[in-house]
Amino acid sequence: MSGFSEDMPFFDEPNARPSAPSGIAARAMAARSGHNNAPDYLKGLNPEQRLAVETTEGPVLVLAGAGTGKTRVLTTRIAHILATGKAFPSQILAVTFTNKAAREMKIRIGVLIGEGNVEGMPWLGTFHSIGVKLLRRHAELAGLRSDFTILDTDDVVRLIKQLIQSEG
Incomplete structure (x- = not known):
């Protein structure tokens, strides 16, 4: 058993010491302990949602079923990042698939942090609207003029x- 200490008990042995929480468990416990002094936008989140909102270092995957609060977590996380000064509104990219979802996100974030801050979020929108914005900004690189027109079917x-x- 190379790499393992022979005197360290295995987790299910009677003399095994419980290890101190680390990683996601430590962050969850820290989130719970600070619950009383939480900003208003964090109140009402369950522990898993709060952990996703407050974890600002590294990637976070929110995987849940319909109606479980994924959009709430995402909008609250954006509000938290802005409220804690981790980013400016213009530095956040939030991509949705529908215009309805983009409008809903803007409204929700506006309620949490103020309408003016949402207007400063040019990178919150649908995949298509953000793609067009990038193409217009860098049209010459794609061999286009910035005033190009998009035609649907x-x-x-x-x-x-x-x-x-x-042509007759």
């Missing part, structure tokens, strides 16, 4: 019909 069909009609 209906626009393309309408344009082709107009071209065919104009």
